[in-house]
Amino acid sequence: MTQFLMFLINGIAIGCGFALVGSGLVAVYRITGVVNFAQGMFAVVAALSATSFVAMGVWHGLAELMAISVGGLAGLITGVIAVGKRGTQPLTALLVTLAVGFLAYAVEVLIWGENPRSLAGLDGRAELMGVPVQRQYLLVIAVTVVVFVLLWLFFSRTYLGKALTACASNPYAARVVGIDVTRMAFIAFALGGVLGGIAGVLIAPLRPVSFDTDVSLIVGGFAAAIFGGLTRPMMALLGGVLLGITEVMIQAYGNASFATMGSLVFLLVIMIWQATRRPTVHKESV
Amino acid sequence: MRTPLPVLVGIAATAVIGLVLPFVLDRGGLALYIDVALSACVVVGISLLMGFAGQVSLGQTVFFAIGGYTAAVLVLNDYTTAVPVLNGVPPALVGMVAAPVVAGVIALLLGIPLLRLHGHHLAFATIAMHLIFLVVVQQSEPLGGSVGLMGIPGLSVGPFDLAGHQSMAFVSLGVLALVMLVAHNVVASRPGRALRALATSETAAESAGVPVGRYKLLVFALSGAFAGLAGSVWAYYVGYLSPEMFPVSMSITFVVMAAVGGMGSIWGALFGTVLIKVVVSSLGTLGTASGMPDYAPAVMSYAVYGLVLVLVLLFLPHGVVPEIRDRLLPLLGPRRARPPQGGGSTPREAESGATADSEPVTSQSGAGVQPSGHGAPGSS
Numbered sequence: 242m243t244q245f246l247m248f249l250i251n252g253i254a255i256g257c258g259f260a261l262v263g264s265g266l267v268a269v270y271r272i273t274g275v276v277n278f279a280q281g282m283f284a285v286v287a288a289l290s291a292t293s294f295v296a297m298g299v300w301h302g303l304a305e306l307m308a309i310s311v312g313g314l315a316g317l318i319t320g321v322i323a324v325g326k327r328g329t330q331p332l333t334a335l336l337v338t339l340a341v342g343f344l345a346y347a348v349e350v351l352i353w354g355e356n357p358r359s360l361a362g363l364d365g366r367a368e369l370m371g372v373p374v375q376r377q378y379l380l381v382i383a384v385t386v387v388v389f390v391l392l393w394l395f396f397s398r399t400y401l402g403k404a405l406t407a408c409a410s411n412p413y414a415a416r417v418v419g420i421d422v423t424r425m426a427f428i429a430f431a432l433g434g435v436l437g438g439i440a441g442v443l444i445a446p447l448r449p450v451s452f453d454t455d456v457s458l459i460v461g462g463f464a465a466a467i468f469g470g471l472t473r474p475m476m477a478l479l480g481g482v483l484l485g486i487t488e489v490m491i492q493a494y495g496n497a498s499f500a501t502m503g504s505l506v507f508l509l510v511i512m513i514w515q516a517t518r519r520p521t522v523h524k525e526s527v
Numbered sequence: 528m529r530t531p532l533p534v535l536v537g538i539a540a541t542a543v544i545g546l547v548l549p550f551v552l553d554r555g556g557l558a559l560y561i562d563v564a565l566s567a568c569v570v571v572g573i574s575l576l577m578g579f580a581g582q583v584s585l586g587q588t589v590f591f592a593i594g595g596y597t598a599a600v601l602v603l604n605d606y607t608t609a610v611p612v613l614n615g616v617p618p619a620l621v622g623m624v625a626a627p628v629v630a631g632v633i634a635l636l637l638g639i640p641l642l643r644l645h646g647h648h649l650a651f652a653t654i655a656m657h658l659i660f661l662v663v664v665q666q667s668e669p670l671g672g673s674v675g676l677m678g679i680p681g682l683s684v685g686p687f688d689l690a691g692h693q694s695m696a697f698v699s700l701g702v703l704a705l706v707m708l709v710a711h712n713v714v715a716s717r718p719g720r721a722l723r724a725l726a727t728s729e730t731a732a733e734s735a736g737v738p739v740g741r742y743k744l745l746v747f748a749l750s751g752a753f754a755g756l757a758g759s760v761w762a763y764y765v766g767y768l769s770p771e772m773f774p775v776s777m778s779i780t781f782v783v784m785a786a787v788g789g790m791g792s793i794w795g796a797l798f799g800t801v802l803i804k805v806v807v808s809s810l811g812t813l814g815t816a817s818g819m820p821d822y823a824p825a826v827m828s829y830a831v832y833g834l835v836l837v838l839v840l841l842f843l844p845h846g847v848v849p850e851i852r853d854r855l856l857p858l859l860g861p862r863r864a865r866p867p868q869g870g871g872s873t874p875r876e877a878e879s880g881a882t883a884d885s886e887p888v889t890s891q892s893g894a895g896v897q898p899s900g901h902g903a904p905g906s907s
Contacts, residue, residue, distance in 0.1 A: 501662065
């Protein structure tokens with residue numbers, strides 16, 4: 242039983258990582274209608290920057306914060322490229338973010354090389370109701386909860402958050418009432434970068450990160466986000482946690498090599514189920 | 528339907544260049560030539576899929592790999608002796624026929640659930656398909672697991688040994704020509720016209736009586752078969768297969784080539800593949816040659832893929848070949864205006880495509896793919 246609880250908490254922590262990547266996707270999608278394939282890249286960039294900052298002698302904590310701002314910057318740059326030019330369609334923008342991901346590969350390999358790097362996190366274990374848990378896992382869970390509460394407050398309680406949402410639901414009307422849609426899109430991408438960065442510095446101590454880790458991160462994040470139709474952060478959190486638990490349980494009680502398949506099958510089943518339930522959901526531009 | 532002279536000359540020139548090159552290239556050049564020809568087969572399929580069916584597939588490498596594995600397993604186990612009908616038929620040939628069939632059928636079966644999805648949903652679903660495929664291959668004993676299959680014999684048909692670099696180049700060229708011919712005929716047929724309508728507006732096509740779902744599935748299966756055929760030749764050429772040879776980034780590079788050349792354009796697919804492969808390869812040799820650090824080739828190829836895709840998507844959203852076509856053909860006079868890729872099934876349609884913004888033919892919305900998704904708000 243203790244073992245089961247341990248796996249459960251591990252699963253929740255890993256799921257929180259997916260949920261954080263997913264929340265970045267949600268933030269960008271809600272506001273720009275673009276599915277940002279570079280979301281995993283933000284996390285990778287932040288994680289790798291954090292390792293460099295720590296190696297340069299910056300204190301832990303500060304190094305992570307600096308790395309998160311690097312992630313935000315990466316987000317802003319991606320946003321400028323993807324939606325800076327007027328009239329870029331969302332699906333074209335998806336391909337552009339994919340291309341930006343490739344460009345980022347070049348930069349990442351140039352700076353950090355091709356080998357995976359890991360970051361020291363909180364070490365040691367804490368006792369939680371008699372269950373030994375790595376403290377880094379608890380940190381991940383705690384930060385995720387705080388981030389999601391802040392995100393929810395931001396979208397539902399602040400003017401900027403509402404303006405951002407307005408851009409997504411009707412960009413034309415948003416422009417009519419005086420909202421600068423392009424600037425909002427940049428803000429969205431920067432926010433996505435920060436969220437990705439948070440995910441990156443939290444995940445880096447749990448698993449080594451290399452430049453091509455972004456594929457597994459983005460697929461996991463997308464699987465979490467699609468759970469809430471890409472628009473509801475809280476559902477993304479739930480999706481991510483379910484996903485993390487599934488993966489860890491397959492790893493613990495089944496065949497470890499099929500663990501990543503859990504999230505992929507989860508992703509496919511959810512999407513196909515959503516599509517069959519609402520067969521005419523896709524919109525066409527006029 | 529007359530094909531204008533400049534276009535005929537262009538096709539003839541391409542064919543002559545394709546036939547002459549294997550005689551002049553050195554070994555490295557031949558390897559690149561084969562790589563280009565086989566990749567182009569996959570890219571033609573993607574171009575059809577994106578330009579005509581309006582679907583993004585980021586998992587096309589799966590079908591390439593399936594073709595390779597099918598051919599390899601058939602040749603290594605020599606099933607021709609077991610089946611009486613096939614007795615005496617060269618096993619390599621059986622593999623080359625079976626590869627596109629198996630890949631096409633698997634594409635068909637996967638397409639039934641997957642093609643219910645649209646836009647970015649399909650993009651991620653195909654990536655997921657790719658990752659699942661890699662896990663399955665790694666776990667599969669008959670496919671060699673993560674070690675892979677070694678010692679696949681070179682292509683030989685009866686007394687003819689075609690395993691050399693030069694003869695493999697001609698085989699690849701033949702395969703590419705076959706793929707382009709099939710694609711051309713599909714595009715020019717009645718279903719081809721329906722597919723164009725489908726790419727522009729699925730709803731409109733459906734209300735005009737086009738069996739949208741079936742046609743999309745057909746194109747998906749066809750593109751899978753193209754990739755499978757190319758994969759079988761690739762397996763004979765390199766002689767071994769392992770899951771690491773088929774990363775997700777490979778699927779993405781195929782999409783880059785299709786987008787650069789111009790989606791929905793068969794010649795564009797060829798052009799995009801040649802352009803990207805040649806640039807990446809020449810930068811790669813530059814990176815290895817002049818005392819550069821060992822990560823230089825990787826950096827350069829990623830940078831090329833990224834930069835070219837960004838620039839083309841933002842500034843030539845229809846792709847290079849359609850863009851050139853739209854600029855040049857009006858100069859040839861309106862009566863001659865006809866897309867060189869054989870895409871225009873009637874001269875009138877082709878004219879409207881050539882004189883640009885009157886009637887959307889293939890790639891009017893963005894990169895030739897219609898924006899769609901779960902209430903995806905258009906950010907226009």
